[in-house]
Amino acid sequence: MAKKDMQGKQPENEKTKALQPHTADATGEMMTTDHGLKINDDQNSLKAGERGATLLEDFILREKITHFDHERIPERVVHARGSGAHGVFELYKSMGSVTKAEFLNDTTVQTPVFVRFSTVAGSKGSTDLARDVRGFAVKFYTTAGNFDLVGNNMPVFFIQDAMKFPDLVHAVKPEPDHEMPQAASAHDTFWDFISLMPESTHMIMWLMSDRAIPRSLRMMEGFGVHTFRFINEKGVSNFVKFHWKPLLGVHSVAWDEAQNISGKDPDFHRRDLWEAIESGAFPEWELGVQIVPEADEFKFDFDLLDPTKLIPEELVPVQRIGKMTLNRNPDNFFAETEQVAFHVGNIVPGIDFSNDPLLQGRLFSYTDTQLIRLGGPNFHEIPINRPLVAVRNNQRDGFMRQTINRGKTSYGPNSLGNDDPAQVKAADGGFTSYQERIDAKKVRARSQSFFDHFSQARLFVNSQSDPEKNHLIDALSFELGKVKTVAIRQRMVGILSLVDKGLATKVAFALGLEVPEQVEQPINHSIPADGNPADYQPVQVEGKLEKSAALSMADTIKDNIKSRKIAILAANGVDAASLNTVKSAIISAGGVVHVISPVLGAVIAADKSTIAVDESFLTAASVLYDAVYVPGGKSSVATLKGEANAVHFLNEAFKHCKAIAADDQAIGVLESTYFSKDLPEDFSDDQVLKQGLVLGADAAKLASQFIMAISRHRFWEREKPRQVPA
Structure with a gap:
């Protein structure tokens, strides 16, 4: 894998080189207008006297303001951000x-x-x-x-x-x-x-799943x-x-x-x-x-x-x-x-x-x-x-044309310009469309093979792990709970019942509704004005697959902590060895560490060494990190135990099912949290992988277990039974 060199330069490829002629660096050159005139004063507009009116003559002001007024282009209708x-x-x-x-x-x-x-x-x-x-x-x-x-x-x-x-x-x-x-x-x-377009049902299962966040x-x-x-x-x-x-x-x-x-x-x-x-x-x-x-x-x-x-x-x-x-x-x-x-x-x-x-x-x-x-x-x-290959065609002119085409001809075929540019034979790389045989009438219609709207939606639901299913139910309940028109909610519950009755029942309960015995008809409103709704009803297809492992994130890659962000909570009097051992191990494994303290600057460790602080509790939040560690140190532990923001940081990390580790000396901080009653007595590797909680006096062993836990990403199983009011 290519890395930056010692000067911080990014690796080059052909497109990078192609962009270089168009790249302008800040090189300390003198200021000019867009047409190259050197500017003597960019701070004051041209006026009729020091306190007089601004003059229309000020072409430098007009150029600057005009460009500024037109700096924004229309944003994309979709995919704008x-x-x-x-x-x-x-x-x-x-x-x-x-x-x-x-x-x-x-x-x-x-x-x-x-x-x-x-x-x-x-x-x-x-x-x-x-x-x-x-x-x-x-x-x-x-x-x-x-x-x-x-x-x-x-x-x-x-x-x-x-x-x-x-x-x-x-x-x-x-x-x-x-x-x-x-x-x-x-x-x-x-x-x-969506409730009138049953063809959207499969996509809705994806959109309401964790894939959407x-x-x-x-x-x-x-x-x-x-x-x-x-x-x-x-x-x-x-x-x-x-x-x-x-x-x-x-x-x-x-x-x-x-x-x-x-x-x-x-x-x-x-x-x-x-x-x-x-x-x-x-x-x-x-x-x-x-x-x-x-x-x-x-x-x-x-x-x-x-x-x-x-x-x-x-x-x-x-x-x-x-x-x-x-x-x-x-x-x-x-x-x-x-x-x-x-x-x-x-x-x-x-x-x-x-x-x-x-x-x-x-x-x-x-x-x-x-x-x-x-x-x-x-x-x-x-x-x-711009492509890397040369562009040659007879297109000309238009807004912001960059190419200066020379020659007499801009059409083809021509004899005045040697028939340039010429067509390219398929054997030499010229594009030809696939010769698909077509024998059909012109119609506005859809194939009957498009009318199975629920079997793959059902396959998706069946394939989710229990935590993923819970999240799917919660998402549907949240979204439909924001809908003010009860008839729309009811119609959507009917659609969900055609996917999975259990799913529909749980969503309906959250919305204070009943699952309808008879789904609203016609169910499909994407039909022509002269169409017969009966001809456009979704068909039920018994899929060959009940589940597909690829549709769940449960078995995704969970073997490293590369680029994961870990917060270390510390205050004055922290045990430097406890902090640095875990920090070094995380960085060696590819993680990113931020030391977070009540105030910015630095904390003075128990051994009088200085440890730089990356964020304070005012600017940091647990939701911006993947895991949390609390090192030892009597004074640091006492400060964090009495720091409401530190306790909230840990409660919220637990609520969001993240790995949490603490030095034995820091048990007092964990005991101040809402989840202290859930701390296990056994901190073996097996228990760590089940619960994502690590506690120990041996910093090296703790670091190893903590890294193992972080690599698991989340411990969703602790989510439902132990909701934390963080």
């Missing part, structure tokens, strides 16, 4: 047997990438910790042009046809009469729409959502689904914790990604593919073209074919993260589309939205969007 990073993709094995895509054939090449993560519903100023889908868009700068894999952290979507996308977004956005709530789906219009952008999966095609050199087509598997595992936060983080640090995910890359703890994902031969298109009990369905990994295993490493933060957020333009239609030879009706609509939408957001048709010339 995002974070980005540069990196590289490296292929493990050639995929030449199924695709002629060059970057998926040559294992010796590093393909530069730029990735943008985002939330969907909120504005640019909303919180990172909203319950929401996360965008996961990757731009590959390949030798054959840019390939954009524009996906999400969930493998399915709300709707089956792009015709309904504006309706979905209008429903989930703040309600138009009062513009509330921001970045939240817990309101009437969203659930009104990831611990970190570095700890979530990514999915291409749609079914694409791989095309090999012989023209043979295979269907393909794309996956990103994080090497840190898939982890989440608790919903109560997410709400607290939104108040303490709404930039939590953005800051986490930036700090990890700056520290050299580069995020990594493996690219996986599920490949289905064309001959097997109809072998499943779901339709491959239905974006509300996934292919269970038990039916088609995910082949991990390469690794993506994010190793460089952007130099300028606006120029790169904000101006990057992804397009699902940016493909390369060897990759093509399927007839997924949502995918087909996105092919139009992306170009259309970039035209208005980035000011015109030349958004591809913005440095972050």
Whole structure:
């Protein structure tokens, strides 16, 4: 893995080099106007006398103010709040047997990438910790042009046809009469729409699960959502689904914790990604593919073209074919993260589309939205969007054109310019669309194979661990509890009863409702005006799978603490050996340690050494850390025991099921907590792995057990029976 060098420079790749001519550093040069005039006074406008009116003649003022007035571009309609990073993709094995895509054939090449993560519903100023889908868009700068894999952290979507996308977004956005709530789906219009669209049910299970509140952008999966095609050199087509598997595992936060983080640090995910890359703890994902031969298109009990369905990994295993490493933060957020333009239609030879009706609509939408957001048709010339290969075509002019084209001709064919630029033969890398045979009537309709709306939603619920199921019930109860229209709540409970009666019963109880014996009819309102509702009713399909391990986070990677943030609570008189032994062990294991004290500056240890303080209780919060340790030291323990913020810090960490450790001497601090009655008597490894609590006098052994506990991420089993009023 590439690291920063001793001067702190980030590793270079071809895209980094390509951006350098467009990068301006602060070099101590003199100030100028936009056209190069050296400025003598940037502090005062030109006036008619020292106390007189400002003169229209002041062209320097007008240029400065005009540019400022136009600094903001329209934010994205969806995915407005995002974070980005540069990196590289490296292929493990050639995929030449199924695709002629060059970057998926040559294992010796590093393909530069730029990735943008985002939330969907909120504005640019909303919180990172909203319950929401996360965008996961990757731009590959390949030798054959840019390939954009524009996906999400969930493998399915709300709707089956792009015709309904504006309706979905209008429903989930703040309600138009009062513009509330921001970045939240817990309101009437969203659930009104969802309760009338049973095709959304599978996605709702994902959205209400812990997948919607990831611990970190570095700890979530990514999915291409749609079914694409791989095309090999012989023209043979295979269907393909794309996956990103994080090497840190898939982890989440608790919903109560997410709400607290939104108040303490709404930039939590953005800051986490930036700090990890700056520290050299580069995020990594493996690219996986599920490949289905064309001959097997109809072998499943779901339709491959239905974006509300996934292919269970038990039916088609995910082949991990390469690794993506994010190793460089952007130099300028606006120029790169904000101006990057992804397009699902940016493909390369060897990759093509399927007839997924949502995918087909996105092919139009992306170009259309970039035209208005980035000011015109030349958004591809913005440095972050430029491919590494030369762009040659007969497109000309328009807003902000960067290329200065020479020559007489801008059309083809032509004889005055040697017919330049010329078309490229397919054998030489020219793109040709897959020649799919089509013999059909023009209709506005959906296939009957799209009408199973509940079997995969049921598969998802069945696959969750008990804590995950509890969180799912709580999330549905919370969201529907925010809905003011009782009829919408009742209708939604009816939909849930078609997924799982037990789930529906528990949600209904929380809402003060009964599960209806007869679900409201017609259940499906996504039908043509002249359609017969009976023809559009969801069908019940008995799935071959009852459970799928890949749909639960319970068995995700839990074998390291790389980049995890651990709080050490300390005050004057702390036992330096107790603190430093555990701190050193955590850092050696890849963790990040912050010493937190009643005041900033430093604490004086019992041995008179000085220990720097990273945060005070005023600026720190347990929700910003993965685990907590309390070292020994008589005076330190006495101070923390009487410090309400320290006791609250521990209570909240316990409530959110985090690992907690304390030196034997610090037992007095733990005894001040609400959970002191739950402290175990046995602190063997087995008990530590069950409860996530560590206590001991041997600092080295304690550190080892603590690291083992932190690597487990959370101890959700302690959540329900021991609710803590933190």
